[in-house]
Amino acid sequence: MTASDQIGSVTPVRRRPYGLLLVATPxxxxxxxxxxxxxxxxxxxxxxxxxxxxxxxxxxxxSFFFSDGYSLSNLSMTLWTTGxxxxxxxxxxxxxxxxxxxxxTRVAVYVQGLxxxxxxxxxxxxxxxxxxxxxxxxxxxxxxxSVGLPHIRSPYLTPWGPVIGLVWDNIPLTVLxxxxxxxSVSNQAVEAARDVGAGTLALLWHIIxxxxxxxxxxxxxFAVLGIFSAFTLPYIxxxxxxEMMGPFMQRTFRELLEPKTAITQAVVTFGFCIVxxxxxxxxxxxxxxx
Amino acid sequence: MAATLAxxxxxxxxxxxxAVLTLVIVLPLVVxxxxxxxxxxxxxxxxxxxxxLRFWNQTLARADVWSSISMSLTLSFxxxxxxxxxxxxxxxxxxxxxxxxxxxxxxxxxxxHAFPKFGLLVAIAGIFLQLNxxxxxxxxxxxxxxGTLLFMIWIPVAAFQAVDRRMEEAARDVGASPFRVFxxxxxxxxxxxxxxxxxxxxVGTFYETEGAWLIGAPQVRTLPVLMISFINNQPVIQYxxxxxxxxxxxxxxxxLFARKVVNSGSFARGFGG
Numbered sequence: 001m002t003a004s005d006q007i008g009s010v011t012p013v014r015r016r017p018y019g020l021l022l023v024a025t026p027x028x029x030x031x032x033x034x035x036x037x038x039x040x041x042x043x044x045x046x047x048x049x050x051x052x053x054x055x056x057x058x059x060x061x062x063s064f065f066f067s068d069g070y071s072l073s074n075l076s077m078t079l080w081t082t083g084x085x086x087x088x089x090x091x092x093x094x095x096x097x098x099x100x101x102x103x104x105t106r107v108a109v110y111v112q113g114l115x116x117x118x119x120x121x122x123x124x125x126x127x128x129x130x131x132x133x134x135x136x137x138x139x140x141x142x143x144x145x146s147v148g149l150p151h152i153r154s155p156y157l158t159p160w161g162p163v164i165g166l167v168w169d170n171i172p173l174t175v176l177x178x179x180x181x182x183x184s185v186s187n188q189a190v191e192a193a194r195d196v197g198a199g200t201l202a203l204l205w206h207i208i209x210x211x212x213x214x215x216x217x218x219x220x221x222f223a224v225l226g227i228f229s230a231f232t233l234p235y236i237x238x239x240x241x242x243e244m245m246g247p248f249m250q251r252t253f254r255e256l257l258e259p260k261t262a263i264t265q266a267v268v269t270f271g272f273c274i275v276x277x278x279x280x281x282x283x284x285x286x287x288x289x290x
Numbered sequence: 291m292a293a294t295l296a297x298x299x300x301x302x303x304x305x306x307x308x309a310v311l312t313l314v315i316v317l318p319l320v321v322x323x324x325x326x327x328x329x330x331x332x333x334x335x336x337x338x339x340x341x342x343l344r345f346w347n348q349t350l351a352r353a354d355v356w357s358s359i360s361m362s363l364t365l366s367f368x369x370x371x372x373x374x375x376x377x378x379x380x381x382x383x384x385x386x387x388x389x390x391x392x393x394x395x396x397x398x399x400x401x402x403h404a405f406p407k408f409g410l411l412v413a414i415a416g417i418f419l420q421l422n423x424x425x426x427x428x429x430x431x432x433x434x435x436x437g438t439l440l441f442m443i444w445i446p447v448a449a450f451q452a453v454d455r456r457m458e459e460a461a462r463d464v465g466a467s468p469f470r471v472f473x474x475x476x477x478x479x480x481x482x483x484x485x486x487x488x489x490x491x492x493v494g495t496f497y498e499t500e501g502a503w504l505i506g507a508p509q510v511r512t513l514p515v516l517m518i519s520f521i522n523n524q525p526v527i528q529y530x531x532x533x534x535x536x537x538x539x540x541x542x543x544x545x546l547f548a549r550k551v552v553n554s555g556s557f558a559r560g561f562g563g
Contacts, residue, residue: 019387023380026439027395033436034402037413044416096311099303107304114311120545121319122497124514125534128521129318132325132531137333139321145334168314173561180558222561229406231500236521246408250504253412263416266409277404285397287559288444 038270045264061264073242075268081162081234081244082227086220088167089174093219096171097178098208101185119172123165127236130165131156161237162244166227174219181215182208214283221280229269245269325531345528355533358516365427365502365512366495369434373491377442378484384443385450396447399440411504418505425509433501438491444560445490449483450476486548493544497537513537 048058065071096115100108118126133139135156144151155161185208193207209216231246238244243251245265253262270277324338325331329345331338349355383389384396402410414433415424423429453476461471499514507515517537520530 017389019383019389019392022383022387023389023395025376026380026443027398029376029436030398030401030439033414033417033432034410035398037410037417038405041413041416096307099307103301103304105301105304107301107308111304111307111311114308114315117315120541122499122514122537122541124497124499124517124521125322125538126318128517128530128534129322131521132321132527133318139317142334142336146336173558176558177561218561225403225406229408231408231503232518236518245406246500249408249412253415254504254507259416259419262412266412269406269409273406273409274404277406281400281404284400284403284561288397 041263041267041270044260045267061260062268064261065264065268070242071248071265074245074248077159077242078228078245078269079272081159081166082224084163085166085170085227086223088163089170089223090216090220092167093171093174093178094216097175097182098204100175100179101182102190115175116172118168123169123232124236126165126169127233130161130168130237134161134164156237157239159239161239162230162234165233165237166230169233170223170226174223177219177222178212178215181212181218185211218280218283221276221283224276225273225280228273322531322534325527326535328528328531331527345526345532349529349532352529354511354516358511358513359536361511362496362513365430365434365510366492368431369438369495370488370492372431373435373438373442374488377439378446381443381446382450385447396443399443402436403440408500408504411501415504424505425507427506427510430502430506430510430512433505434495434498437498437501438495441494442487442491445487446480446484449480449487452483453479489544489547493540496540 045061046057046059048056048060050056093115096111100112100115121129131138134152134154136151136154138154141151141154155164189207189211190203193203198206229246229249230244231250234244235247235250238247245268249262249265249269252258252265326345327341327343328338329342330340384392411433414436418424418429418433423432457479458471458475461475462468466474497514499512499518502510502512502515503518506512513533514537517530517533520533524530
C-alpha cells in the first residue's frame, strides 16, 4: 500500500522530502515523550547495577510487586472496578444506543442530548456533585429523610464510588461508539427478520448483536484503557486502602518518593491493558485509513 | 425493550429513559448549581434556608482562586499556541505533501493511545525526574502538549483534505501566488474545522488534571488541582460549588460550539466506533 492509499490522496505525486521538516517537531515530541518513556520504563525496571558496578537483568521489582499483599490487593481492586464498570457500561449504554438507533421521536433527541452531556462535565465537577448527592447528608439522604426513611449506606469512599463515577463519565463515548456500530444494521435486515416472525430477543441476538460485535469490543477496549489507570475519580471517591492503580502510582511516585516502584506499577498496567490498547489503536487506524 | 422498534406507539421506552437520565445526569448538576447560590443550607431541610451570592464574594476574594485561574489560563494559552504552531504546519504537510515515512509518522500519534493514560504519565514523570522538570511550569506544558497532538493533527488534516482543490488550482491559473492561494482559498475553507480543533485542545488542556497533579502539584496549581484540595480539605461546601460553576464555563462554551461535531458520525469513528 502506498501512502496515498492510507490517509488520503496527495495530488502532486512528486515526493517532497521537505514535508519531513514540517512534521519533525510533533513527531520528535511523540518519540521523546511517548515512545522513549515506555521503552525507558521497561529498561529501568529490569536493568539493575550490581554492587560490583556491573549491569544485570533483574526482575526484583516485579517479584516484589507480585508478592506484596498491598500491591496485589490494589491490582485486584483495579481489575474488579474495571470489570464491573465494563459490564455496567454495556448494560446501561446498549439499550440507550438501540433505542436511539430505532426511534426518531422528539423524546429521542432529548435522550441523545442527555446521554452525550457528561462529555461536557469535567470529572472534577462530577466528583464534587457525587459527594453532594450521594455523600453523607447529601441530597438522597435529604429526600429519604423528608419521607421518613433511613439514610443510605453512602458509596462515597467505598469501591462503588469510583464505579458509579467512572460509568457516568464513560456513558457518552460508549453510546456514540455503539450507535456508530448500529449504523451498519440496515432497516431492511431488521424488517426482513420481523416479517419471518422473529421476536425482539431473537432479532437482537441473531441480527443486531453479530453486526455490532466489533463496536462492542472497541467500546469496551476504550473504556478499559480509560478506567484501568483512572486517577481523579478513584482518588477522590474511592477508599484510601486498597486503592486503584492510578492513585497508587501517584502516591508511590510523589509521596513515597519511589519512582522506580511507581514505574514498575506503570509497566504492570501496560501489561494488563496491552491487548485492549493494540486492538483499540488498530480500530482507530483502520477507520482513519478507510 | 418491546417498544424499541415500534415507530407509531407512544414512545414509552423513550419516556422512561428520558426520566431516568434526567434524574441521574441533570439532578447532580442542579444540586451543585443550587449550592453555589446558597447562603444557608442546614440539614435536614430539603431546600436551602437562604439563597444569595455571599459565597461568590468570599470565593472570589481568595488569593489562591485567582492565582490558579491565571495559572490555568496561562497554561492553556501556552499549550494551545505551541500546539497550533507545531501541529498545523505538520497537518498541512500530511495532507498535501508526500514524503518518506508519511504513513508511519501519521499513525505514530496513536502510540500514546494504546496505553493506559496514567501509567504513561508516570513513565514520562520518570524521565522528567532526571531532567528536574517535576514541579515546574514547563514540565506541565510539555506533558499537556503531548496530550493535544493527536487531535491537533488529525482534525486539521481532514480539514485540509476537504478543501476543494479545483478552486486552488483555478486561483493559481489566474496568477495568484501560493501564499495568496493559501490565505484566500485554503484557509477560509479549512478554518472552521481548525478553529474547532483549537477550541477542543484549549478546553481539554484547561481540564487536564492528572498530568498537572502528578507533575506540577503543589508548585503549579491549576483550577482543577485547587478544586481537588477544596474537595479534600475545605469544610465550606459553597467554595467548591462556586468553583465548580466557574470551572464549568469553558466546557459550556465548548458545548455551544462543538455539539454538532460531537453528534456527527465521524466523531465517533475518530474514536474507533
